[in-house]
Amino acid sequence: MNVAKFIIIAMACVLSGCITPNGDTPAEKRDHIDALGKNTLAELYQEKPEAEEKIEGAHGYGVFDVTGSAYLLFGGTGNGYGVVVDKETETPHYMRFVKGTAGLGVGIKRSKMIIVFHNAKTYNKFLKNGWDIGIQGDAAMKGKKRGGEASGYGSFRRGLDVYQFTDKGVFLRTAIEGTMFGELKKLNK
Numbered sequence: 331m332n333v334a335k336f337i338i339i340a341m342a343c344v345l346s347g348c349i350t351p352n353g354d355t356p357a358e359k360r361d362h363i364d365a366l367g368k369n370t371l372a373e374l375y376q377e378k379p380e381a382e383e384k385i386e387g388a389h390g391y392g393v394f395d396v397t398g399s400a401y402l403l404f405g406g407t408g409n410g411y412g413v414v415v416d417k418e419t420e421t422p423h424y425m426r427f428v429k430g431t432a433g434l435g436v437g438i439k440r441s442k443m444i445i446v447f448h449n450a451k452t453y454n455k456f457l458k459n460g461w462d463i464g465i466q467g468d469a470a471m472k473g474k475k476r477g478g479e480a481s482g483y484g485s486f487r488r489g490l491d492v493y494q495f496t497d498k499g500v501f502l503r504t505a506i507e508g509t510m511f512g513e514l515k516k517l518n519k
Contacts, residue, residue, distance in 0.1 A: 371391075374493055381493060387448075389452070408431075425460075426512055441496045
């Protein structure tokens with residue numbers, strides 16, 4: 331691991347706390363992530379019905395739990411975990427990620443991220459390289475059952491769409507965001 335990657339991971343863990351899936355065994359952790367994926371997709375389809383058609387026609391998709399995304403005026407970090415699925419083979423790849431942001435804002439939130447891979451080339455490149463860079467804008471004030479949000483994310487990568495929605499938190503920002511994804515090796519055995 332090179333020094334830059336180590337620094338990004340360390341900053342994300344210190345500022346927002348490294349999170350891991352619930353469960354004591356790899357099987358329990360996989361079950362937790364699979365349930366997260368199923369529930370998140372159901373929520374996405376309810377809020378944005380057009381997303382279901384996009385995912386049905388896609389090569390694959392990923393669902394991630396983004397917890398502890400902290401923003402401190404000019405920069406922030408976040409981390410989480412999830413699963414990426416190749417729809418042709420139904421093969422799940424359990425992954426983790428860390429991200430760093432540069433821009434203006436303040437807040438902390440818990441959210442979900444869904445990535446839709448339109449073709450095999452984009453999907454395979456994502457699994458191999460694990461990086462994404464994009465532009466993010468958020469305004470959210472949401473509790474357990476009340477509140478609202480407006481957010482948008484634009485990836486610089488072609489061949490994918492990204493959906494995000496807030497579970498809870500208070501957040502206001504506009505930023506450039508870099509995210510590094512990596513395999514959860516113990517869960518993919």
